[in-house]
Amino acid sequence: MEKIGKEKPLDVFLKEGSQKNLHFYAPPEKGYNSTQLFHWTGHPFVDAGLVALLLIADKNSPEELVDEDIEKAIEFASKLYARKEWSSGYIHAMILPNSGILMANPSMARKRTPEAIAQNLKSLLEEPEDPNASICEICGRRHSRSKPVYRSDFPLVGTGGVPNYFPSAKDGLNVCSQCLFLVQFLPLVAYKVGRRVLVIHTYPYELMLELHGEALNDVRKNFLASNAMDFKRPENFLFHLLGELTGKTERDDLWANASITLYYFVNNNQGQELDIIHVPTPVLRFIAHASREDPKGWKRIVAMGWRKKPSEEEFEKYERSYANEVYAKLLAEESILPYFIDMKNRRANAKWSLLSFYCSEVLGLDREALEFIRDVGDRIVETLEKLPDNQLSRRVRELERARSSTSSRPSS
Numbered sequence: 068m069e070k071i072g073k074e075k076p077l078d079v080f081l082k083e084g085s086q087k088n089l090h091f092y093a094p095p096e097k098g099y100n101s102t103q104l105f106h107w108t109g110h111p112f113v114d115a116g117l118v119a120l121l122l123i124a125d126k127n128s129p130e131e132l133v134d135e136d137i138e139k140a141i142e143f144a145s146k147l148y149a150r151k152e153w154s155s156g157y158i159h160a161m162i163l164p165n166s167g168i169l170m171a172n173p174s175m176a177r178k179r180t181p182e183a184i185a186q187n188l189k190s191l192l193e194e195p196e197d198p199n200a201s202i203c204e205i206c207g208r209r210h211s212r213s214k215p216v217y218r219s220d221f222p223l224v225g226t227g228g229v230p231n232y233f234p235s236a237k238d239g240l241n242v243c244s245q246c247l248f249l250v251q252f253l254p255l256v257a258y259k260v261g262r263r264v265l266v267i268h269t270y271p272y273e274l275m276l277e278l279h280g281e282a283l284n285d286v287r288k289n290f291l292a293s294n295a296m297d298f299k300r301p302e303n304f305l306f307h308l309l310g311e312l313t314g315k316t317e318r319d320d321l322w323a324n325a326s327i328t329l330y331y332f333v334n335n336n337q338g339q340e341l342d343i344i345h346v347p348t349p350v351l352r353f354i355a356h357a358s359r360e361d362p363k364g365w366k367r368i369v370a371m372g373w374r375k376k377p378s379e380e381e382f383e384k385y386e387r388s389y390a391n392e393v394y395a396k397l398l399a400e401e402s403i404l405p406y407f408i409d410m411k412n413r414r415a416n417a418k419w420s421l422l423s424f425y426c427s428e429v430l431g432l433d434r435e436a437l438e439f440i441r442d443v444g445d446r447i448v449e450t451l452e453k454l455p456d457n458q459l460s461r462r463v464r465e466l467e468r469a470r471s472s473t474s475s476r477p478s479s
């Protein structure tokens with residue numbers, strides 16, 4: 068029998084372990100040291116900030132970031148954030164109302180300069196860590212900041228003067244200065260969709276770079292926050308983006324077990340709202356498959372999701388603005404089978420291969436059952452083909468109305 072050695076008491080074990088895990092953090096003597104300073108956290112807003120840093124530096128993972136990348140990102144963000152369109156029209160109005168760090172507070176308008184904002188961002192990284200403070204609730208790697216953090220500096224976390232909002236009735240959120248630093252870059256990659264902003268959080272994290280790349284491209288082109296190609300609904304935008312991305316790349320591995328959640332929110336002095344929309348993984352796989360294997364068929368299916376079917380020219384307008392039943396059903400994990408058939412024009416909307424993929428991957432239908440159904444279908448067609456023209460339409464109508472194997476039996 069294997070002998071289990073004497074283990075250490077839990078507190079000793081944790082103490083040693085935590086020191087081992089924290090070796091990457093060297094408290095800066097002067098300035099900051101970005102050696103493995105940032106990590107993916109699993110928190111949508113902090114990870115979005117990290118995505119902005121990576122996209123600006125054109126890098127794929129946090130380990131690749133060096134000091135110059137951070138400097139560059141600070142400079143890039145500060146120049147934009149000092150502009151009125153960003154400061155009052157976007158940061159203050161939608162994400163971080165009255166932000167002191169980003170100087171979006173209207174009272175700071177006259178003192179607001181790129182240099183002053185850059186200085187605020189840098190000083191976050193230089194903040195000393197208080198070893199007696201609670202551990203950061205987001206990364207779990209560092210002690211939280213001693214200065215309280217409210218919704219003016221971190222979206223949707225409540226405000227000063229309402230300590231009952233926070234755990235342990237503490238004044239403000241337990242967040243470390245690094246996570247707080249990262250979240251200041253969120254505005255660069257968020258999409259403005261209607262009256263709110265959208266963050267698409269994913270696993271694998273790498274996928275987030277793909278899905279938010281478009282936002283930073285827009286910022287680089289127009290010096291304004293991305294308006295998500297003028298989409299007014301977050302789910303419509305996501306389906307469009309997924310179609311574009313999966314049609315372009317052959318990276319099935321990226322989508323195979325991906326997890327995507329949309330955070331659609333607004334955080335301002337008038338109110339704080341948040342919708343969380345989770346996209347089921349089989350649905351993602353289906354969209355990836357449809358965009359590549361049968362994009363036209365998929366478009367016809369989507370077009371059936373509006374009460375009034377759009378013409379070819381109207382499709383884009385509908386896609387940008389109106390709620391779609393097919394999208395809604397996919398997200399709610401309800402069947403979209405009826406949309407594969409265009410009853411009015413008596414035709415199939417998509418290829419058999421797409422229907423079969425949907426049935427097996429999303430509905431979880433057995434392959435054999437599927438083959439059986441296909442076989443029955445083929446035999447019906449074979450029989451019908453042999454009928455003289457005058458009996459054909461009658462028999463088809465009978466079959467369409469049939470609810471059981473006997474109700475379609477010929478009456479004479």
Ligand SMILES: [Zn+2]
Nearest residue numbers: 203206243246
């Ligand atoms: Zn943290």
